[in-house]
Amino acid sequence: MSAVTKPLDKPAAGRGASLKSEFVAFKTNRIVEVASHLFYQRGYSSCTLDNVADNLGVTKPFLYSYFKNKEAILAAICEVGISEALAVLETTLAGEHRNHKALLAEVVRQVGRIVIDRQEYVVVYQREMKHLSASDYDRILRLRHSFDHQIAELIREGIEAGEFREDTDSFVAVWIGGLISWIPTWYSPGGQRSADEVVDQLVSAALRLAGAE
Amino acid sequence: MSAVTKPLDKPAAGRGASLKSEFVAFKTNRIVEVASHLFYQRGYSSCTLDNVADNLGVTKPFLYSYFKNKEAILAAICEVGISEALAVLETTLAGEHRNHKALLAEVVRQVGRIVIDRQEYVVVYQREMKHLSASDYDRILRLRHSFDHQIAELIREGIEAGEFREDTDSFVAVWIGGLISWIPTWYSPGGQRSADEVVDQLVSAALRLAGAE
Numbered sequence: 001m002s003a004v005t006k007p008l009d010k011p012a013a014g015r016g017a018s019l020k021s022e023f024v025a026f027k028t029n030r031i032v033e034v035a036s037h038l039f040y041q042r043g044y045s046s047c048t049l050d051n052v053a054d055n056l057g058v059t060k061p062f063l064y065s066y067f068k069n070k071e072a073i074l075a076a077i078c079e080v081g082i083s084e085a086l087a088v089l090e091t092t093l094a095g096e097h098r099n100h101k102a103l104l105a106e107v108v109r110q111v112g113r114i115v116i117d118r119q120e121y122v123v124v125y126q127r128e129m130k131h132l133s134a135s136d137y138d139r140i141l142r143l144r145h146s147f148d149h150q151i152a153e154l155i156r157e158g159i160e161a162g163e164f165r166e167d168t169d170s171f172v173a174v175w176i177g178g179l180i181s182w183i184p185t186w187y188s189p190g191g192q193r194s195a196d197e198v199v200d201q202l203v204s205a206a207l208r209l210a211g212a213e
Numbered sequence: 214m215s216a217v218t219k220p221l222d223k224p225a226a227g228r229g230a231s232l233k234s235e236f237v238a239f240k241t242n243r244i245v246e247v248a249s250h251l252f253y254q255r256g257y258s259s260c261t262l263d264n265v266a267d268n269l270g271v272t273k274p275f276l277y278s279y280f281k282n283k284e285a286i287l288a289a290i291c292e293v294g295i296s297e298a299l300a301v302l303e304t305t306l307a308g309e310h311r312n313h314k315a316l317l318a319e320v321v322r323q324v325g326r327i328v329i330d331r332q333e334y335v336v337v338y339q340r341e342m343k344h345l346s347a348s349d350y351d352r353i354l355r356l357r358h359s360f361d362h363q364i365a366e367l368i369r370e371g372i373e374a375g376e377f378r379e380d381t382d383s384f385v386a387v388w389i390g391g392l393i394s395w396i397p398t399w400y401s402p403g404g405q406r407s408a409d410e411v412v413d414q415l416v417s418a419a420l421r422l423a424g425a426e
Binding site: 186193 | 256258339340341343344382385387388391392394395396398399406414415418421422
């Protein structure tokens with residue numbers, strides 16, 4: 001789960017503690033949101049923690065009480081998209097679906113919607129991942145591999161069930177991930193294609209790649 | 214054509230001038246090559262022209278005799294991939310092919326090979342395009358649009374010829390461009406999949422998207 005939606009190391013106990021944890025989550029989310037927008041506009045290297053603090057109207061020590069340094073904020077930003085994608089993947093896989101094709105379509109639709117909603121976060125990840133610490137970089141890469149592996153497994157099951165073309169290589173999961181990841185670099189809110197159209201086309205493209213239509 | 218492969222404004226005349234233009238092209242290419250590697254490793258914002266000059270073993274004034282500033286070098290880097298892609302697209306379209314499917318496969322195969330060969334250039338473009346001047350940004354975007362439009366046209370003709378599925382939206386050209394553009398971010402030379410395998414899979418994915426197999 002994302003550092004953004006779950007910023008505490010230990011689960012809070014009792015009503016007061018729960019409210020406190022909500023405040024912490026709220027503040028953490030706001031820091032990540034504002035930093036993401038700044039890094040998106042100016043680039044990570046060109047932004048300082050002072051810029052982030054100024055934009056939030058807080059002090060730098062306030063930021064340090066939530067994140068140990070600028071890189072930790074970048075890591076939280078970079079984790080948002082893939083964490084949310086994994087969460088909907090797992091929820092969708094746990095639900096009921098009439099077949100593998102419907103399941104794949106639903107996962108791709110929901111994840112496509114996430115990368116559109118989280119466009120700036122995903123672009124910051126793609127541009128700035130080289131500035132992540134080795135451990136953050138590896139952790140996020142493992143999340144992405146987990147996503148790809150689960151999609152590959154879904155495709156293998158769809159082939160076995162006779163729903164997807166037999167000559168489909170399950171590595172096609174990586175290409176589907178590519179289609180999804182590519183959207184934030186070219187999609188423009190208010191542009192020629194609406195988010196709904198883009199997501200419909202994404203689903204159709206993913207089904208073709210999987211040999212499911 | 215690329216600023217890298219054709220750095221002169223006017224065609225050189227005579228043997229001496231031609232040799233001189235070769236020297237200029239050679240030096241320009243070396244600057245772009247070294248700068249691309251530095252920007253890829255450290256990020257554009259973190260690199261200075263002094264770093265580029267040091268790495269080439271030349272002076273900063275030497276760089277200024279070929280490029281007016283750091284942004285001009287970035288623009289030359291960003292243009293390499295798409296310029297080479299357009300060149301092979303045009304050469305391939307002008308050649309003979311037995312059908313639209315073979316033509317699409319050939320273009321995608323060659324362009325896939327370019328983005329693998331030019332991996333660092335393409336990644337620098339994707340990461341650093343926000344640092345381009347408005348005119349360079351627009352010029353390169355127009356080149357990309359030209360590529361997409363020509364692929365879309367090829368797909369439309371393939372549909373009319375009854376080779377590609379009728380329910381294929383020619384906007385699928387943008388998704389094919391996405392598959393190609395995505396390769397440099399995940400492909401690792403010496404990794405699990407060879408360049409040949411990746412290109413074979415890319416071709417197969419592109420044909421599926423176009424409804425051509």
